[in-house]
Amino acid sequence: MNPPIERRKDRARASGLTRRAALVAAGAAATATTLAPYRVFAATPQGQLTWGVHVSLAPTWFDPAETPGLITPFMVLYALHDAMVKPMPGQPFAPCLAESVGASEDGLSYEFVLRKEATFHNGDPVTAEDVKFSFERYRGASHDVMKARVAAIETPDQRHVNFKLKTAWPDFLTFYGSATGAGWIVPKKYVEKVGADGFKKAPIGAGPYKFVSFTPGVELVFEAFEQYWRKTPGVKRLVFRVIQEETTRLAALKRGEVDIVYSIRGELAEELQRTPSLTLKPVASPATFWLYFADQWDAKSPWHDERVRLAASLAVDRPSINQALTLGLSKLTGNPIVPDFFDFYWQAPAPPYDPAKAGRFLAEAGYPKGFDAGDYYCDSSYSNLAEAVVDNLGAVGIRTKLRPLERAAFLEGYGKKSLKNIIQGGTGAFGNAATRLEAVAVKGGVYAYGSDPEIDRMFQEQAAEMDHERRTVILRKMQQLLAERTIFAPIWQLAFINGVGPRVGQSGFDLIQGFAYTGPYEDITLKGS
Amino acid sequence: MKQYITRRVGYCLLSLFLLSVTIFFFVRVTGDPATLLVEPGASEADIAAIHHQFGLDKPLWVQYGIFLASLAHGDLGQSFYYRTPVMELYLSRLPNSLYLAAVAMALSLLIGIPSGVLASVRVGHFWDNFGKMFTLLGLSLPSFWVGLVLILVFSVYLGWLPSSGAGTPLHLIMPAFALGWYFAAAHMRLTRSSMLEVLGSEYVKLARLKGLPQSLVIAKHAFKNALIPVLTLAGINLVIMVNVAIVVEVVFAWPGIGRLLYEGITFRDFPVVQGVVLMGGTMIVIVNMVIDILYAVIDPRIRLGS
Numbered sequence: 076m077n078p079p080i081e082r083r084k085d086r087a088r089a090s091g092l093t094r095r096a097a098l099v100a101a102g103a104a105a106t107a108t109t110l111a112p113y114r115v116f117a118a119t120p121q122g123q124l125t126w127g128v129h130v131s132l133a134p135t136w137f138d139p140a141e142t143p144g145l146i147t148p149f150m151v152l153y154a155l156h157d158a159m160v161k162p163m164p165g166q167p168f169a170p171c172l173a174e175s176v177g178a179s180e181d182g183l184s185y186e187f188v189l190r191k192e193a194t195f196h197n198g199d200p201v202t203a204e205d206v207k208f209s210f211e212r213y214r215g216a217s218h219d220v221m222k223a224r225v226a227a228i229e230t231p232d233q234r235h236v237n238f239k240l241k242t243a244w245p246d247f248l249t250f251y252g253s254a255t256g257a258g259w260i261v262p263k264k265y266v267e268k269v270g271a272d273g274f275k276k277a278p279i280g281a282g283p284y285k286f287v288s289f290t291p292g293v294e295l296v297f298e299a300f301e302q303y304w305r306k307t308p309g310v311k312r313l314v315f316r317v318i319q320e321e322t323t324r325l326a327a328l329k330r331g332e333v334d335i336v337y338s339i340r341g342e343l344a345e346e347l348q349r350t351p352s353l354t355l356k357p358v359a360s361p362a363t364f365w366l367y368f369a370d371q372w373d374a375k376s377p378w379h380d381e382r383v384r385l386a387a388s389l390a391v392d393r394p395s396i397n398q399a400l401t402l403g404l405s406k407l408t409g410n411p412i413v414p415d416f417f418d419f420y421w422q423a424p425a426p427p428y429d430p431a432k433a434g435r436f437l438a439e440a441g442y443p444k445g446f447d448a449g450d451y452y453c454d455s456s457y458s459n460l461a462e463a464v465v466d467n468l469g470a471v472g473i474r475t476k477l478r479p480l481e482r483a484a485f486l487e488g489y490g491k492k493s494l495k496n497i498i499q500g501g502t503g504a505f506g507n508a509a510t511r512l513e514a515v516a517v518k519g520g521v522y523a524y525g526s527d528p529e530i531d532r533m534f535q536e537q538a539a540e541m542d543h544e545r546r547t548v549i550l551r552k553m554q555q556l557l558a559e560r561t562i563f564a565p566i567w568q569l570a571f572i573n574g575v576g577p578r579v580g581q582s583g584f585d586l587i588q589g590f591a592y593t594g595p596y597e598d599i600t601l602k603g604s
Numbered sequence: 605m606k607q608y609i610t611r612r613v614g615y616c617l618l619s620l621f622l623l624s625v626t627i628f629f630f631v632r633v634t635g636d637p638a639t640l641l642v643e644p645g646a647s648e649a650d651i652a653a654i655h656h657q658f659g660l661d662k663p664l665w666v667q668y669g670i671f672l673a674s675l676a677h678g679d680l681g682q683s684f685y686y687r688t689p690v691m692e693l694y695l696s697r698l699p700n701s702l703y704l705a706a707v708a709m710a711l712s713l714l715i716g717i718p719s720g721v722l723a724s725v726r727v728g729h730f731w732d733n734f735g736k737m738f739t740l741l742g743l744s745l746p747s748f749w750v751g752l753v754l755i756l757v758f759s760v761y762l763g764w765l766p767s768s769g770a771g772t773p774l775h776l777i778m779p780a781f782a783l784g785w786y787f788a789a790a791h792m793r794l795t796r797s798s799m800l801e802v803l804g805s806e807y808v809k810l811a812r813l814k815g816l817p818q819s820l821v822i823a824k825h826a827f828k829n830a831l832i833p834v835l836t837l838a839g840i841n842l843v844i845m846v847n848v849a850i851v852v853e854v855v856f857a858w859p860g861i862g863r864l865l866y867e868g869i870t871f872r873d874f875p876v877v878q879g880v881v882l883m884g885g886t887m888i889v890i891v892n893m894v895i896d897i898l899y900a901v902i903d904p905r906i907r908l909g910s
Binding site: 131133134135143214216218219272275290291292293316317318319320322323326327329330332482483484486487 | 635636637639640641642647649650653683685686687688693696752755756759760763766767768769854855856857859863864866867870871872
């Protein structure tokens with residue numbers, strides 16, 4: 076009773092699911108034509124690659140059910156597990172364990188057909204029951220949002236899964252396929268046998284690499300899963316070593332103790348760039364940074380005046396800051412919230428640096444000598460950026476005191492709306508323009524201290540709009556209004572700078588758009604192999 | 605003596621109880637760990653689920669009661685971040701910390717004591733001035749800076765030593781030196797002052813008057829007595845080295861207890877912080893108790909006075 080794939084494609088297009096149409100188009104036929112050669116010509120995995128990782132690896136990352144809305148755990152998920160659909164090179168929603176996906180005309184149902192050859196590391200096939208089980212046990216980021224909207228999951232046979240929604244939800248695939256871990260599949264029988272804690276100790280997935288060992292906070296080791304459906308991985312063994320100190324990571328890379336390092340910034344990135352045997356690999360991350368004028372919703376505050384907010388934006392010398400801190404590799408898109416590769420992105424005008432004009436705006440607003448603007452809050456990890464912006468603001472007369480807060484305290488204060496004056500915000504969360512705007516610019520948003528009624532109305536309008544084109548128009552208009560009213564001042568879309576050693580062939584950086592880490596792991600190679 | 609020991613054990617238990625209260629409540633002042641375990645801007649329900657999972661939704665005194673009850677069974681709780689028993693984590697890191705501390709201590713004594721003796725017998729001369737400079741640098745240079753310089757010179761420029769990690773004796777050299785230098789300076793200073801005090805004492809003067817050679821006076825009569833406070837300090841320093849080599853362990857990615865504590869603080873992992881601090885405190889309390897008892901054995905005035 077499943078409609079033919081082409082018909083489903085047409086339905087998806089008719090529903091306005093442009094990106095999803097690409098997904099459906101890359102279904103069974105594409106799999107047969109483009110992926111089969113990998114299997115024919117795949118060589119035996121060889122050698123070892125070692126990563127110098129900047130964060131402490133956690134066993135919760137071995138279980139997709141606990142995926143938080145942060146990008147970091149996907150560093151592990153891409154090796155150990157596989158998803159029904161996930162971002163892959165050239166495809167934001169590439170069919171993986173699902174060989175095809177179709178959406179019904181009314182947007183109330185999504186049908187996934189599982190790939191025959193997909194198996195878990197223990198040899199069990201990936202079944203519809205595993206898919207249903209994985210979704211139901213998912214308790215990570217946005218699980219409440221997803222579960223509230225899914226009415227039922229039907230599994231008519233071992234290869235077909237139908238998600239029935241309560242109401243049409245245009246962002247279903249965004250959440251299921253990229254923004255959460257709900258679409259990453261675990262083996263039901265095994266999880267039930269060993270329990271959630273047992274699973275974290277000895278995880279089994281359907282990804283290109285098998286779990287070998289984990290020493291908490293020290294090292295994680297994977298080995299190639301040669302039966303991986305997409306292709307046999309090129310490298311036999313992957314080792315992730317936790318090296319939290321940035322300078323030590325770079326030293327380890329220089330000595331060849333590790334082959335790939337994450338997160339090298341500022342002067343160290345310059346040093347990396349100068350070293351002939353090493354390669355600097357910046358990745359355009361989805362992390363956007365902005366200034367938020369928290370007091371703008373108070374009519375008595377100077378920030379209520381749009382000219383004052385615009386003056387602050389004009390005062391920020393973004394190119395110089397970008398050059399000094401990220402070697403000019405971050406993007407100055409002008410869009411404070413939405414990264415340039417997200418769905419529904421609106422290209423804002425380039426953010427100018429014009430301190431003279433900023434001074435004029437301040438004078439017009441009644442502050443010819445500037446004013447004491449109170450506190451400038453930031454996550455202390457980015458206090459170097461904050462220092463530069465505070466200097467720029469001070470140069471035009473907007474005098475602020477820098478208040479760097481430890482990350483958790485900053486997020487807590489921002490979310491509870493207890494921070495005041497100026498907040499240097501930022502997010503790297505997956506999703507699309509709608510999910511980003513919802514959090515920061517719409518009434519009730521976690522980080523929205525106030526909102527514009529027109530923007531609120533448009534947000535509700537787009538949430539019910541199934542036509543992709545019409546939705547795009549609304550969401551772009553919202554971004555335009557935010558820019559015109561200077562509700563935020565953009566800073567940059569951060570470049571995540573990494574380093575690669577001489578042994579690495581294909582590093583996997585920047586293959587998946589917006590993915591800060593290496594991947595897909597099965598594509599990574601050693602030089603000469 | 606028995607009464608004295610009983611009293612000392614009682615003080616120790618009281619100290620540990622107070623430490624457990626202090627660390628339990630102070631660590632909770634740092635904020636809500638759920639903030640770091642969920643996505644930024646997670647729903648109240650998500651945060652409540654985390655609180656429930658880790659028992660953080662219970663009243664503080666109930667949480668403390670559970671903590672104490674578990675402690676009585678040798679259970680330090682489960683790490684919020686690693687989802688592993690803290691005792692398991694601690695014991696997996698302890699050998700590395702002991703190993704590092706032992707080598708660092710050996711280095712610090714090998715450097716600190718001879719240079720302290722040399723400085724005390726050549727007051728105002730080159731070795732004394734050199735020793736003062738060494739002490740000044742050792743006590744004032746931050747160990748992270750020393751560590752980074754060592755990495756730069758011996759790993760990057762010379763390529764002699766691995767920059768980080770553990771596994772071979774070569775991995776140990778730089779972290780042990782970075783950790784040991786501060787203590788070498790402290791031991792050198794104490795050895796010098798202790799030696800100067802002993803060298804000025806009546807019995808040393810008498811030995812000299814008797815015509816004993818300078819080397820014998822220093823080695824046999826002065827050095828032995830001057831060494832007592834140095835070794836006492838070294839014993840306590842060894843425990844400190846095991847527990848607070850945070851900076852050195854992070855810089856060299858050394859998998860020890862200090863790094864575990866750092867990770868615990870970073871992630872507001874209450875059970876890890878509580879566990880590491882309590883275990884460290886227990887070590888210090890026990891070492892002090894043993895030293896007190898040994899003093900009492902050696903010098904009866906101490907136990908009688910008390």
